Amino acid sequence: MYDRLKGFRDFYPEEMGSRRQVFDAMEDTAARYGFREIGTPTLERTQMYVDKSGEEIVDELYAFTDKGGRDVTLTPELTPTVARMVVAKQQALSKPIKWVSTRPFWRYEQVQQGRFREFYQTNVDIFGSSEPEADAEILAFAADTLFDLGLSADDFEFRVSHRDILSGLLDAFDADVNSRDAIRAVDKRAKIEDAEYLGLLQDAGLSASQAQQFDDLITAGNLDAIADFGDEDLADAVDNLRNVLDAAEDFGAGDVTTLSLTTARGLDYYTGVVFECFDTTGEVSRAVFGGGRYDDLIEDFGGQPTPAVGVALGDATLQLLLQRADAWPDEELRTDYYVLQVGDTRETAARVARDLREEGNVVESDVAGRSFGAQMNYADGINAKTVVIVGEQDLANGEVTVKDMESGDQTTVPVDEFPGDLDAPTYEDFE
Amino acid sequence: MYDRLKGFRDFYPEEMGSRRQVFDAMEDTAARYGFREIGTPTLERTQMYVDKSGEEIVDELYAFTDKGGRDVTLTPELTPTVARMVVAKQQALSKPIKWVSTRPFWRYEQVQQGRFREFYQTNVDIFGSSEPEADAEILAFAADTLFDLGLSADDFEFRVSHRDILSGLLDAFDADVNSRDAIRAVDKRAKIEDAEYLGLLQDAGLSASQAQQFDDLITAGNLDAIADFGDEDLADAVDNLRNVLDAAEDFGAGDVTTLSLTTARGLDYYTGVVFECFDTTGEVSRAVFGGGRYDDLIEDFGGQPTPAVGVALGDATLQLLLQRADAWPDEELRTDYYVLQVGDTRETAARVARDLREEGNVVESDVAGRSFGAQMNYADGINAKTVVIVGEQDLANGEVTVKDMESGDQTTVPVDEFPGDLDAPTYEDFE
Numbered sequence: 023m024y025d026r027l028k029g030f031r032d033f034y035p036e037e038m039g040s041r042r043q044v045f046d047a048m049e050d051t052a053a054r055y056g057f058r059e060i061g062t063p064t065l066e067r068t069q070m071y072v073d074k075s076g077e078e079i080v081d082e083l084y085a086f087t088d089k090g091g092r093d094v095t096l097t098p099e100l101t102p103t104v105a106r107m108v109v110a111k112q113q114a115l116s117k118p119i120k121w122v123s124t125r126p127f128w129r130y131e132q133v134q135q136g137r138f139r140e141f142y143q144t145n146v147d148i149f150g151s152s153e154p155e156a157d158a159e160i161l162a163f164a165a166d167t168l169f170d171l172g173l174s175a176d177d178f179e180f181r182v183s184h185r186d187i188l189s190g191l192l193d194a195f196d197a198d199v200n201s202r203d204a205i206r207a208v209d210k211r212a213k214i215e216d217a218e219y220l221g222l223l224q225d226a227g228l229s230a231s232q233a234q235q236f237d238d239l240i241t242a243g244n245l246d247a248i249a250d251f252g253d254e255d256l257a258d259a260v261d262n263l264r265n266v267l268d269a270a271e272d273f274g275a276g277d278v279t280t281l282s283l284t285t286a287r288g289l290d291y292y293t294g295v296v297f298e299c300f301d302t303t304g305e306v307s308r309a310v311f312g313g314g315r316y317d318d319l320i321e322d323f324g325g326q327p328t329p330a331v332g333v334a335l336g337d338a339t340l341q342l343l344l345q346r347a348d349a350w351p352d353e354e355l356r357t358d359y360y361v362l363q364v365g366d367t368r369e370t371a372a373r374v375a376r377d378l379r380e381e382g383n384v385v386e387s388d389v390a391g392r393s394f395g396a397q398m399n400y401a402d403g404i405n406a407k408t409v410v411i412v413g414e415q416d417l418a419n420g421e422v423t424v425k426d427m428e429s430g431d432q433t434t435v436p437v438d439e440f441p442g443d444l445d446a447p448t449y450e451d452f453e
Numbered sequence: 454m455y456d457r458l459k460g461f462r463d464f465y466p467e468e469m470g471s472r473r474q475v476f477d478a479m480e481d482t483a484a485r486y487g488f489r490e491i492g493t494p495t496l497e498r499t500q501m502y503v504d505k506s507g508e509e510i511v512d513e514l515y516a517f518t519d520k521g522g523r524d525v526t527l528t529p530e531l532t533p534t535v536a537r538m539v540v541a542k543q544q545a546l547s548k549p550i551k552w553v554s555t556r557p558f559w560r561y562e563q564v565q566q567g568r569f570r571e572f573y574q575t576n577v578d579i580f581g582s583s584e585p586e587a588d589a590e591i592l593a594f595a596a597d598t599l600f601d602l603g604l605s606a607d608d609f610e611f612r613v614s615h616r617d618i619l620s621g622l623l624d625a626f627d628a629d630v631n632s633r634d635a636i637r638a639v640d641k642r643a644k645i646e647d648a649e650y651l652g653l654l655q656d657a658g659l660s661a662s663q664a665q666q667f668d669d670l671i672t673a674g675n676l677d678a679i680a681d682f683g684d685e686d687l688a689d690a691v692d693n694l695r696n697v698l699d700a701a702e703d704f705g706a707g708d709v710t711t712l713s714l715t716t717a718r719g720l721d722y723y724t725g726v727v728f729e730c731f732d733t734t735g736e737v738s739r740a741v742f743g744g745g746r747y748d749d750l751i752e753d754f755g756g757q758p759t760p761a762v763g764v765a766l767g768d769a770t771l772q773l774l775l776q777r778a779d780a781w782p783d784e785e786l787r788t789d790y791y792v793l794q795v796g797d798t799r800e801t802a803a804r805v806a807r808d809l810r811e812e813g814n815v816v817e818s819d820v821a822g823r824s825f826g827a828q829m830n831y832a833d834g835i836n837a838k839t840v841v842i843v844g845e846q847d848l849a850n851g852e853v854t855v856k857d858m859e860s861g862d863q864t865t866v867p868v869d870e871f872p873g874d875l876d877a878p879t880y881e882d883f884e
Contacts (some may be wrong), residue, residue, distance in 0.1 A: 024501045024537045024754065033491055033492030033493070035489030035490060035491060038491050039489070039490065056788060059466060059473055060466055060469050063458065063461035064495065065559075066458065067455060085517060086518070089512065090459065094458060096495070096496075106455045109454055110454075115465075118820055128495070130521075140496070151820050151822070155822070229502050274807055290524060323455075324455075357487060368537055372703045372705070376704075376705055383485065384487055385486070386486070389549055389584060403547050
């Protein structure tokens with residue numbers, strides 16, 4: 023007997039059915055917004071990640087050397103891959119490019135609640151627009167997805183921030199600040215003690231009083247005061263954030279977006295608006311998912327300058343939020359019909375099953391030579407709504423029996439009239 | 454600029470759209486038969502494949518040692534994984550177990566037409582029934598899938614064979630035959646010269662005349678003659694094959710199944726009925742896909758004896774068949790509406806787009822601040838059926854313009870009546 027690898031998951035049908043409903047909701051919402059599905063490879067060259075994040079990233083990757091001597095990696099995220107794909111066809115692709123995909127990713131990290139070594143993400147990105155409407159469409163897509171999954175505006179909030187505001191504020195201080203380190207400190211703010219956080223800001227180059235003043239500014243979130251604090255670039259960043267929030271309002275996501283300059287996102291490649299989705303009850307304590315603008319990445323990958331904005335919804339934290347809100351789909355099998363076949367009636371039973379399937383119904387029938395009772399138990403186990411009994415006796419009379427599994431009521435129906443013109447005949451149609 | 458790895462594929466939206474339609478057809482057909490989707494990990498322990506196929510298999514795998522020192526492999530096929538999953542929950546799972554999944558697999562092999570290092574398969578399996586109806590349901594599912602994809606019974610055939618007939622025939626000769634080697638020779642029969650093939654049979658232990666007689670028997674395919682040639686086990690195997698073909702007839706796959714004892718399937722774990730799908734025109738020269746019965750594998754994996762039968766449909770060869778038969782879905786984007794927004798009309802345009810999306814339509818709108826002409830070009834590029842123009846002038850009159858993109862006809866509509874109660878309003882609704 024073999025064991026499953028730690029941090030990897032097997033999904034059996036009941037759980038997978040719920041996951042599929044969630045994935046479908048994300049994919050369907052994305053499709054309605056005109057995001058187009060792409061398919062992407064599982065392996066990329068390791069160099070792509072090293073160039074972007076440094077040699078130390080390899081420790082967190084499933085990186086290895088293939089039989090042909092290539093250094094390759096199981097993709098830990100989609101963004102570098104889609105950047106590569108945009109660059110590869112940048113002349114042929116008409117802008118804006120709007121892509122979506124759902125697939126697994128891999129990171130070699132500590133396994134804990136809501137964090138696995140193999141995890142799934144739905145990635146949604148827009149390339150080729152620096153307009154606030156693009157950021158807002160990403161927010162609106164994410165909000166609509168959660169609404170479609172049964173959540174309300176009371177269940178979640180998008181905390182919206184802006185990298186250029188954070189860096190513009192930092193630049194406005196009379197100090198030699200490492201913005202990257204300071205923004206990483208902001209990203210850790212909610213997870214560490216105040217003293218440690220302020221210490222990290224000081225490590226990044228601010229004085230103690232500057233660190234406190236910076237934190238006061240981003241905590242208060244007074245955009246007018248912030249715009250006045252720095253130069254024109256900072257004022258432009260404030261304008262951009264306001265425009266994104268306005269567009270998000272027009273696009274129907276206004277009720278769930280909230281200004282939160284203490285939100286920073288961990289990844290270095292973000293440039294403009296960034297946001298994170300949180301459980302309003304706080305029961306799911308960390309960010310459910312996040313996204314933002316990354317206008318420099320395509321150029322860094324050797325392409326023409328191409329602004330970009332996107333979001334990635336991960337399976338594990340999204341499940342935690344949906345379960346908290348009682349919106350996780352029921353983990354149970356759904357079956358429209360079980361065609362119960364006893365005696366020498368296989369040809370007719372098969373015909374009935376085929377007719378019902380042709381109308382799109384989920385139909386099982388016996389493939390294991392089981393008894394009447396065993397078939398009835400099985401039909402119950404798969405939650406069959408209706409059982410159609412095709413027995414020798416009935417069939418001799420030109421009839422089948424239609425049984426409603428919830429009530430237990432049953433009636434006989436002429437076999438020639440079943441299913442007849444009905445797409446999904448039930449006991450009620452014949453009682 | 455980074456390059457894609459050899460044997461791996463990027464799928465851009467047009468091609469991916471076609472692939473999605475094909476995957477959906479397979480998944481939908483499987484769902485109607487009551488196959489339940491499972492989710493499976495990308496990595497398994499390398500030992501699982503070595504135990505099954507020997508140390509030499511590792512050369513064909515993406516096998517490596519992870520950061521924790523585990524020898525792991527990118528799964529080259531699904532069967533060992535589902536066998537592991539059945540064994541892990543064998544007490545809890547009610548039989549028959551009917552599973553389906555679609556996902557990528559990986560083999561380090563030579564790249565050629567229709568063969569990639571990363572390829573996709575839809576796997577469909579039934580565990581827990583040794584009855585001929587289970588084999589027949591696999592055949593019927595596969596046939597219905599191809600019918601749903603637009604193929605007819607003239608386009609393809611399932612060549613059905615039986616491992617126990619081949620081995621039973623071999624045992625009936627007065628010779629010390631290595632059945633595994635002989636069956637592998639049969640599997641190569643169509644790809645090599647007669648002399649080489651007969652030589653391989655002799656290497657397996659048959660004399661020259663026995664090899665010829667064996668080949669004559671499986672080529673003629675006279676089941677009565679074969680049943681008479683060996684012992685009771687051989688006669689039972691012939692009966693089983695006949696019963697499967699009879700059940701396949703009842704299940705609607707009779708027109709596409711044909712007896713073909715020269716079909717053997719390469720994999721060692723098959724035990725009973727095996728089959729391969731072929732292009733009837735021969736234009737696709739190798740097997741499109743195949744499947745069969747593997748009754749011993751679950752026990753080999755440490756589980757209770759559990760009969761099993763399944764089929765795996767691969768993306769690349771299936772695409773070749775569909776393209777040959779002119780049934781590959783059009784590789785083009787589909788868009789129901791483009792909401793063209795010019796001037797200070799964003800709020801109304803966004804409302805219109807949202808209303809149309811709520812009815813399930815695919816709706817794009819401007820997120821890039823483009824001109825009227827640029828938006829119209831874009832709408833054309835994404836094959837928008839209808840363009841809804843929300844302009845300042847029209848809107849001042851309380852109207853929007855609805856334009857049919859095929860005819861170029863357009864008309865104005867009161868903005869309050871659009872989309873109104875219509876799910877998918879078009880120019881014709883208002884002309």
